[in-house]
Amino acid sequence: MGSGAATKTVPLRLPDGTEVEVPRFLYYVLKGYGYITTKRFEGVADDNYVDIYIENPSNSGRLVYCVLLGVTGLGNGYVDVYRGVSVTTTGTTAIIMKMNKNGKDPVKKVEYGGTYDISGAEKTYEGLLPGGTKNNAIGDAISLGESALLFEGDNYLIRITNKSGTANDFSFKSVWWEDNIRKVF
Numbered sequence: 001m002g003s004g005a006a007t008k009t010v011p012l013r014l015p016d017g018t019e020v021e022v023p024r025f026l027y028y029v030l031k032g033y034g035y036i037t038t039k040r041f042e043g044v045a046d047d048n049y050v051d052i053y054i055e056n057p058s059n060s061g062r063l064v065y066c067v068l069l070g071v072t073g074l075g076n077g078y079v080d081v082y083r084g085v086s087v088t089t090t091g092t093t094a095i096i097m098k099m100n101k102n103g104k105d106p107v108k109k110v111e112y113g114g115t116y117d118i119s120g121a122e123k124t125y126e127g128l129l130p131g132g133t134k135n136n137a138i139g140d141a142i143s144l145g146e147s148a149l150l151f152e153g154d155n156y157l158i159r160i161t162n163k164s165g166t167a168n169d170f171s172f173k174s175v176w177w178e179d180n181i182r183k184v185f
Helices: 024-031
Strands: 009-013 019-023 034-044 049-055 062-073 077-083 086-089 096-098 109-112 115-117 122-129 140-143 148-150 155-162 168-180
Touching (some): 019 024, 024 168, 034 109, 062 155, 155 168
Antiparallel strands (some): 009 019, 062 148, 062 168, 086 115
16 A cells, blocks of 8 residues: 555545545545544553554454554653564453444454563564653654555554653554455455
């Protein structure tokens, strides 16, 4: 999936038969397959981390197009991403908002607070989250890439480690759409 894939246009036929060009993400929102999830982690102790686990389950029948994976913090942090982790203890399911309230339920799973084994996983990203320290905390955001594909059975773990020298708040955001995998390939 190339650069700007979410903003490329696709034809959409309106109920009256008129065909218009709309951005790809809007097309999937209108079709009921656009989603967003966010999670705020308050008071993460210094040198502690929080994990966000995302997965496209095996045999889901859909391909997941992650348009945005983003992390924001009020303090400095490290962000690491792992592919192919094992879930030891299931976490809390994150709230997922359908961008079209009448849309389909997503297949992508997003959870936090579980226990995850990264020993056999591939580290795919290492980043710094700038945010200042103590009274100079200004906060910033990083994007973990413009887009990513999650095929059936794929999973990722996003680990945010607080390195600010004091407890701080961090948040995660993911925006995606899903499509029937048999249509795509």
